[in-house]
Amino acid sequence: MADRARRAAIPVRASGQPGLGARAPRHWHRSGDDSPVRRRPGQLSSAAASLRDPEQALAAFATWLRAERGRAERTVDAYLRDLRAWIDAHDTPPVWTEVSALQLRAWIRAHLSSRSPATQARAISSLRSFFDFLVRRDVIPQNPAAGLTAPKQAKALPATIPAQAVLDWIHGLAVRAEEPLAQRDAALLAVLYGCGLRVSEAADLDADAALEPTWRIIGKGNKERIVPVPAGTTSLVRQWLPVRASLTSDDEPALFVSAQGRRLSVRGIQYVLDRRAREAGLDRHVHPHQLRHSFATHLLGDGVDLRAIQELLGHASLSTTQRYTHVDLAGLARVYDGAHPRA
Known part of the structure; x- marks a missing residue:
């Protein structure tokens, strides 16, 4: 009796479609005027x-x-490369509704088994995100990549450079006043190490706010953070600005530009740092991220709170920042092993 009363309470239009307050069946979809439109399953x-x-x-x-989703442009480009590689492996364009988890696993084994775990993990993430998008757009009923698992990645400790080695490296470039690009590279090193920026964030810097005591940085996932700029970094940027003005035109906003006056790209910065590291006699391949790792590790060693370091780096999760405690403890263990009489 109660069930009959509940059914009677549901308003029904003359067309047989449920009225306001009722949920349309799955094979009814909303039209532009918000009225349900019947569509065949x-x-x-x-x-x-x-x-x-x-x-x-x-x-x-x-x-x-x-x-x-607020993904960075580099992430979007990487996902599209992965997906095009998967699509290009087909003789004919794939039909989304016919893609299975088995087919995806076969492609990963055939084309990615020799690649690094990080590359495999990103490709799986690309596939999973793409098919999730198709589910959300009602193109497919379920995500065939949902069950794919990425290989475990070794959690290597971040590589760092000793603080004095970084300072000597920067000073060695700063004193070469006769070389315009040495001034740029001294300022670039000081920014990466002194502010702990990602290489993409350094590439995106503009000159108009370069001498401000703090910088507004838009990082991963379009997350904003405020980064204090050390006085030494500001001094080197100030030395670079007149040189920059002689290389570029007024309509180029970038802080760091090439010899041709155009914004330095991420790859350009990577090349510059690698070349300058070899010039300085550093016995390692230096990646820009090592300066960011060094920034965090040295701050932690000087007693800066882990939460403050998290904010400076722009990490969404404290667990990401905590790996620097392992670096610091590893260094402490080496000192202990070398100095303790019973070690």
Whole structure:
């Protein structure tokens, strides 16, 4: 009796469709005027149907990653490369509804087994995100990549450079006043090490706020943080600015520019640091991220609170920052082993 009363309480339109307050069945979809439109099971909306084409699907996916997921442009590019590699492995364009987890695992084994665990993990993330997007757009009923597992990655301790070696390296460039690009590279090193920036964040810096005591940095996932700029870093940036002005035009906003006056790219910065490291006689391949690692490790060694370091680095999770405690403890253990009489 109660069930009959509840059914009677649901308003019904003359068409037989449920009225306000009722949930439309799964095969009814909302039209532009918000009224339910009956669609046969398996029938796609016009927007979803357009996503059958791989290029249209990838373009829409890229827009979704940027606008709705807040992914950085480098992440979007990496995901698209992975997906195009997977699509190109097919003789004919893949049909999304026919893709299975078994097929995806076979492709990973055939094409990625010799690649690093990090590369495999990113490719799996690319596939998982793409098919999740297609599920959200009602193109496929479920995500065939949902069950894919990435290989375990070895948790190597971040490589660092001794503080004095970094300071000597910067000073060695700063005193070469006759070389314009040496001034740039001294300032660049000071920014990466003194502020703990990611290489992409350094590449994105503009000159208009270069002498401010703090910088507003937009990091991974479009997360904003405020970074204090050490006085020594500001001094080297100030030395570089007149040289920069002689190399570039007024319409170039970048702080760090090439000899041709254009913004230094991420790869350009990587090349500059590697070349300057060899010049300085550093017995290692230096990656920009090592300066960021060194920044965090040296701050921790000087007693700076882990939470403060997390804020300076822009880490979303404290667990990411905590790996620097392992670096610091590893250094302490080496000192102990070398100095303790019973070690």
